[in-house]
Amino acid sequence: MIFAIVGTQRFPFNRMFELIDEAIEAGIIEEEVVAQSGYTEYQPRNFTVIPFLTQEEMNEYVERSRCIISHAGVGSITNCLERGKPVIVIPRRKEWGEHVDDHQLEISKVFQDNGYVAVAESQAELQKLVPCIEELTFQPYVRKQSDLISSIKNYVNSL
Template sequence: MIFVTVGTHEQPFNRLIEKMDELVEKGEIKEKVVVQYGFSTYEAKHCEMHKIMSFDEMQQTFKDARIVITHGGPSSFVEALQYGKVPIVVPRQLEFNEHVNDHQVDFTKLIAERMNNIIPIYDIDDLAATIANYDSIVKTKNSGESSNNKKFNEDLSEIVDNMIKIN
């Protein structure tokens, strides 16, 4: 199962949900796709859709998923990391009116470079190949037993602190 979560930001993230629906429709994704869509307005026809999920439902879905795909909000991809998953992170972009600026793009790049424990997607057309090659891509990432969660959390806190100081 693939779990897609776009968080609860009030701007829709239809671009990601549309792409997932398209990939399932075309048969490029053959497994079940569960989507937490928040304020998105696109109604996927080929995915199981949930506007909001309870805390327990989210936790169980993170645990059960083979692949987790998130927006660039840190709490979503950190949640996946806590369950030993290497998330595919598709940051919301200002260009598509998905957020107020490109901070998710900047943050995703920073974490991908410094931590190497997420799989960033900046061009939605790269998503199909990334999902198809997920198992081999994960082997190149810092994850699971080799991951140091305490160090990650410390480094993440430092990055966030520095970003706040800059702004």
């Protein structure tokens, strides 16, 4: 199974679902696809959508998945990486009304540059990545402690 995630912000991400539908119709994706659709209005022809899931339900779908196709939301990406799943990120774009700015391009680049994820911005890239995602080598993801938490720990330890 492939699990697709678009998050819960009030922006639809129709383009991502269109890319997945096209990959299924091209025979690139032959397995079941389930998607957390949020506010996305697109009605898929070839896969199941569930608008909103609890964190527990989300985790269950992630665990059952072969790979994840996700928007470039930090929480969505890190949740999947912490469970050892290969992630293909499709960043939302401001120019297509998918978000207020292009911060998701920046987020996806940072995760990709660190070797954690693969990024697909087009149908060709998605169709190239999906069949071989498990053969790619990714860096193990380890959540880094924030500077604030480190400062608090240092202060408490100094008492």
